[in-house]
Amino acid sequence: MRNLIRFLKRYYYIFLFILLEGLAIYIISQNSYYQGSVITAFANETVGNVSNHTQNISHYFTLGSSNESLVRENAMLRSRIESSYVKYQHRAFQYNDTIYKQQYEYIDAKVIQKTINKRNNYFILNKGTLHGVKKNMGVISPDGIVGVIINVSQNFSLVMSVLHQDSRPNIKNARTKISGTLVWDGVDYSKGKLIDIPSSIPLKVGDTIITSGFSQDFPEGIKVGKITTFDKDKGTGFYVVDIKFSVDYNKLEYVYIVKNFFKEEQEKLTKDIKNE
Amino acid sequence: MNKDILLGFLHFILIAAFQVFVLNGMHFVGYINPLIYVWFILMLPTNTPKWAVLMLSFSMGFVVDMFSGYIGLHCAVLTFIGFIRPIFINVFFSGKEIESNLRPSIAEMGLSNFLPYLAILVFIHHFFYFTFEIFSFVEIFRTLLRIVLSSISTILIILLFDFIFFKQKK
Numbered sequence A: 001m002r003n004l005i006r007f008l009k010r011y012y013y014i015f016l017f018i019l020l021e022g023l024a025i026y027i028i029s030q031n032s033y034y035q036g037s038v039i040t041a042f043a044n045e046t047v048g049n050v051s052n053h054t055q056n057i058s059h060y061f062t063l064g065s066s067n068e069s070l071v072r073e074n075a076m077l078r079s080r081i082e083s084s085y086v087k088y089q090h091r092a093f094q095y096n097d098t099i100y101k102q103q104y105e106y107i108d109a110k111v112i113q114k115t116i117n118k119r120n121n122y123f124i125l126n127k128g129t130l131h132g133v134k135k136n137m138g139v140i141s142p143d144g145i146v147g148v149i150i151n152v153s154q155n156f157s158l159v160m161s162v163l164h165q166d167s168r169p170n171i172k173n174a175r176t177k178i179s180g181t182l183v184w185d186g187v188d189y190s191k192g193k194l195i196d197i198p199s200s201i202p203l204k205v206g207d208t209i210i211t212s213g214f215s216q217d218f219p220e221g222i223k224v225g226k227i228t229t230f231d232k233d234k235g236t237g238f239y240v241v242d243i244k245f246s247v248d249y250n251k252l253e254y255v256y257i258v259k260n261f262f263k264e265e266q267e268k269l270t271k272d273i274k275n276e
Numbered sequence B: 001m002n003k004d005i006l007l008g009f010l011h012f013i014l015i016a017a018f019q020v021f022v023l024n025g026m027h028f029v030g031y032i033n034p035l036i037y038v039w040f041i042l043m044l045p046t047n048t049p050k051w052a053v054l055m056l057s058f059s060m061g062f063v064v065d066m067f068s069g070y071i072g073l074h075c076a077v078l079t080f081i082g083f084i085r086p087i088f089i090n091v092f093f094s095g096k097e098i099e100s101n102l103r104p105s106i107a108e109m110g111l112s113n114f115l116p117y118l119a120i121l122v123f124i125h126h127f128f129y130f131t132f133e134i135f136s137f138v139e140i141f142r143t144l145l146r147i148v149l150s151s152i153s154t155i156l157i158i159l160l161f162d163f164i165f166f167k168q169k170k
Helices: A002-030 A038-079 A263-275 B002-025 B038-042 B050-066 B073-092 B095-099 B111-134 B140-165
Strands: A085-087 A100-102 A104-114 A122-125 A138-141 A144-152 A157-161 A170-173 A179-183 A191-195 A208-211 A223-233 A238-245 A254-260
Touching: A002 B050, A002 B073, A038 A104, A038 A122, A038 A254, A122 A144, A122 A254, A179 A238, A191 A223, B002 B038, B002 B050, B038 B050, B038 B073, B038 B111, B038 B140, B050 B073, B073 B111, B111 B140
Parallel strands: A144 A223
Antiparallel strands: A085 A100, A104 A122, A104 A254, A122 A157, A138 A144, A138 A254, A144 A157, A170 A179, A170 A208, A179 A191, A191 A238, A208 A223, A223 A238
16 A cells, blocks of 8 residues: 555656646547537637737727728629529419528628638637527638638637638639639648649639539638639649639638528438438 | 746746737748747746646646637647656756756756757647647648747747846846
């Protein structure tokens, strides 16, 4: 018994290390991309409150450019106010005069904490479950695509930005309609890469890249960027394309969270197939 | 002793705040991401009990974690640094110096001793941090570049701060 106590006394330090390290690794495994945890929710709340205060200060430095972008966005909205509606004619004749049914709703939010210098970058927004935000909703800004919500607490939400190695939004070329996938190589926050674009169809430098609308997170036609260079990869038969993002993530301040009214219906449809 | 605890608490807050609000928002060439919160563990007085070093590493990591979205990573890596710190303390300090509770810094150790102590531990920290953050062999060269550049920037910032804030004596 005395030996045991001596043993513990001598090596308590190693046990404590194993305990703490194990706890840390447990926390990591708990808040992987798929499942949220109590800890992240708690962290979101406390951090969100602190960040709100610091953001209030740094807010003033970017006031000019965010005003400008909001004005631009207003002008854009005025010119195409029906764009968030899909045509809804499920009968051969119409017995009421609603031809449009709303598919997307946008919740405005402010970025209160962000990083752009890591390999995997996350943003925290000041809207949460109380405002109707849910997991897996898309996030866009007036200038283009931003990311996807991966965790929500009462008042705040966590966004996995497109500047992340697990982010793979589906995109397409606005001119040729050929779709592909957007990835980020972790170097420059203003440049992205496109993969899975077959090299049989010619591209042009300067082609606009937009979201494809195939995933239920983003509406079709949200800007992503412009092609700067491209190259054929002989081995695979796909292009390697570099694009410049249309959003300046460094200055990003106001964003919209996309709520898709048809998402559950669409998901249920694919789920039924999988079950069979 | 009380003064030490109070001072340590102040360092904790200042370093965490600087890391979270200034350095995490910084972007420079895309590869450089200084992580100076390691400094807090490195500069604890040599006589600090081992369990206290571990607990402080864990809490510092946790605080920085909360502000960076992906919880647990800083925590796990910094706890490891807290664990291996005593080995390096034994290498770089004589028994007498450890007893007299020195604070590892340029003023106490001289640059020629402090720099290797700092550089080795910072490099180990950055190595594990970026390896686990990226966790992919595809980008291995880019990850190495990231580790080296970030380590260098972290070391330079810590040396600068150390020089400014702990210059007294001699």
